[in-house]
Amino acid sequence: MGEQDVFEKLKREEIEHARQQGLAISCCEDEAYNWLQVKEIRKGLEAGIDTSVYQSPDIPWEKMREIRRGLKIGINLKPYLAFDEGVLR
Secondary structure (H helix, E strand, O other): OOHHHHHHHHHHHHHHHHHHOOOOOHHHHOOOOOHHHHHHHHHHHHOOOOHHHOOOOOOOHHHHHHHHHHHHOOOOOHHHOOOOHHHHO
Protein backbone atom coordinates (compact mmCIF):
# COMPACT_ATOMS: atom_id res chain seq x y z
CA MET A 1 0.00 0.00 0.00
CA GLY A 2 1.45 3.33 -1.08
CA GLU A 3 1.53 6.54 0.91
CA GLN A 4 -1.33 8.04 -1.11
CA ASP A 5 -3.46 4.95 -0.41
CA VAL A 6 -2.81 5.31 3.33
CA PHE A 7 -3.89 8.97 3.26
CA GLU A 8 -7.04 8.12 1.29
CA LYS A 9 -7.86 5.40 3.82
CA LEU A 10 -7.42 7.86 6.68
CA LYS A 11 -9.66 10.35 4.88
CA ARG A 12 -12.39 7.73 4.38
CA GLU A 13 -12.13 6.79 8.07
CA GLU A 14 -12.58 10.44 9.10
CA ILE A 15 -15.66 10.76 6.88
CA GLU A 16 -17.10 7.51 8.21
CA HIS A 17 -16.43 8.57 11.81
CA ALA A 18 -18.33 11.81 11.17
CA ARG A 19 -21.25 10.00 9.54
CA GLN A 20 -21.53 7.61 12.47
CA GLN A 21 -22.03 10.68 14.65
CA GLY A 22 -24.69 12.01 12.29
CA LEU A 23 -22.53 14.89 11.07
CA ALA A 24 -23.09 16.33 7.59
CA ILE A 25 -19.63 16.03 6.09
CA SER A 26 -20.38 15.19 2.45
CA CYS A 27 -18.41 18.24 1.25
CA CYS A 28 -15.24 16.47 2.33
CA GLU A 29 -15.68 13.70 -0.21
CA ASP A 30 -14.21 16.12 -2.73
CA GLU A 31 -10.77 14.80 -3.67
CA ALA A 32 -9.29 18.27 -3.17
CA TYR A 33 -9.47 17.81 0.62
CA ASN A 34 -6.77 15.88 2.41
CA TRP A 35 -7.42 13.73 5.48
CA LEU A 36 -6.11 16.33 7.94
CA GLN A 37 -8.45 18.97 6.53
CA VAL A 38 -11.34 16.52 6.83
CA LYS A 39 -10.33 15.88 10.44
CA GLU A 40 -10.44 19.61 11.25
CA ILE A 41 -13.87 19.94 9.65
CA ARG A 42 -15.11 16.90 11.59
CA LYS A 43 -13.76 18.33 14.85
CA GLY A 44 -15.52 21.61 14.15
CA LEU A 45 -18.81 19.89 13.41
CA GLU A 46 -18.48 17.86 16.61
CA ALA A 47 -18.02 21.09 18.55
CA GLY A 48 -21.03 22.74 16.91
CA ILE A 49 -18.86 25.26 15.06
CA ASP A 50 -19.88 26.79 11.72
CA THR A 51 -17.26 25.04 9.61
CA SER A 52 -18.28 26.93 6.47
CA VAL A 53 -15.94 29.67 7.76
CA TYR A 54 -12.90 27.47 7.05
CA GLN A 55 -14.35 24.76 4.82
CA SER A 56 -12.16 25.17 1.76
CA PRO A 57 -9.55 22.82 0.30
CA ASP A 58 -7.42 25.92 -0.32
CA ILE A 59 -6.93 26.48 3.42
CA PRO A 60 -4.12 24.31 4.83
CA TRP A 61 -5.16 22.09 7.73
CA GLU A 62 -2.87 23.94 10.17
CA LYS A 63 -4.72 27.18 9.48
CA MET A 64 -8.05 25.34 9.65
CA ARG A 65 -7.07 24.14 13.12
CA GLU A 66 -6.31 27.66 14.32
CA ILE A 67 -9.51 29.07 12.80
CA ARG A 68 -11.51 26.25 14.45
CA ARG A 69 -9.86 26.94 17.80
CA GLY A 70 -10.57 30.65 17.44
CA LEU A 71 -14.22 30.08 16.54
CA LYS A 72 -14.55 27.83 19.57
CA ILE A 73 -13.83 30.83 21.80
CA GLY A 74 -15.72 33.33 19.65
CA ILE A 75 -12.92 34.77 17.51
CA ASN A 76 -13.04 34.58 13.70
CA LEU A 77 -9.47 34.40 12.44
CA LYS A 78 -10.38 33.91 8.78
CA PRO A 79 -9.65 37.56 7.88
CA TYR A 80 -6.05 36.87 8.92
CA LEU A 81 -5.39 33.91 6.60
CA ALA A 82 -2.47 35.74 5.01
CA PHE A 83 -0.52 35.12 8.22
CA ASP A 84 1.03 31.73 8.94
CA GLU A 85 -0.53 29.38 11.47
CA GLY A 86 2.00 30.35 14.12
CA VAL A 87 0.76 33.94 14.05
CA LEU A 88 -2.85 32.76 14.07
CA ARG A 89 -2.09 30.61 17.10
